[in-house]
Amino acid sequence: MNLTRRHFLHAGAAAGLLSIAGRPSVTAAASFAPQIDSRLKARALLALAAKRSSIRNADVIGIADFSRPSADPRFYLLDVMSGRVSAHHVSHGRGSDPDHCGWLEAFSNEYNSLATSRGSYVTGDFYTGKYGYSLRLSGLDPTNSNAEGRAIVVHSAWYAEPEIARQQGKLGRSEGCFAFGAASHREMLARLGPGRLLYADKV
Known part of the structure; x- marks a missing residue:
């Protein structure tokens, strides 16, 4: 097998990304920092390396x-270089939870x-639609x-507010979109898109 300079560059990039998977989150109160499951973080960082040609911005x-x-904050915004993480509530689709068990x-x-x-997404353009300012x-x-084609997007929704989770023990369901409460949605628009990786899966 002939190893080219390009092979070494890709291998080095992947190794660097994987090293971040085990790096602790950097926040003012580190002991209370959100923790992403290490297996899921590793998968997401491997996906970032594998899909790099489609991902314009690899910072977040x-x-x-x-x-x-x-009911749990289960969507994480990860700063790839610093390891800083913020956690947010996000809804899943009603077809994924037909009994609405949460x-x-x-x-x-x-x-x-x-x-x-499930899988790797790339964020697209901002637009104004049914749920206001959204991200393709x-x-x-x-x-x-x-x-x-299914119009799966990032948008805000009243049923994704943390208060709904506190009151009902679960969020409402979307139609497959990644729905957030207003405050989290503002952070998504400011930090996540366009041209970045969104990775969704179970462990």
């Missing part, structure tokens, strides 16, 4: 841990499934390749 990535219930039970990439899809998404994997 979004990671959705759908192993956790919707847990994502199944992913789907099918049209009309109203379900959340395109799927980068076979498991979410229909995201753009």
Whole structure:
């Protein structure tokens, strides 16, 4: 096997990203810093390396841990260089949780499934739609390749407010979109897009 300079550069980039997976989050109160599951973080950073040609900005990535219930802050904004993390509530699709138990039970990439899809997304343009100022998404994997056609986006929603989780023990459900409360949505718009990786999966 002939190893070129390009092979070494890609290997070095991947190794550097993986080293971040075990790095502690940097916040003013480190003992209370949000913690991303190390396995999911490693997958997201590998995806960032693998999809780098499609990701214009690699400074911040979004990671959705759908192993956790919707009552928990389970969407993480990760500053790739510093390791700083912020955690947010995010809704999943009603097709992924037909009994509305608060847990994502199944992913789907099918049209009309109203379900959340797993995999790597790249954030697109801002636009104003049904839920106000929103952020388009395109799927980068076979498991979410229909995201753009299904109009899967990042938007705000009243049913994704943390207060709903406190009152009802779970958030409301989207139609497959990544829905956030108003404060978290503002941070998504400011820090996540366009041209960045959003990674969604379970561990």
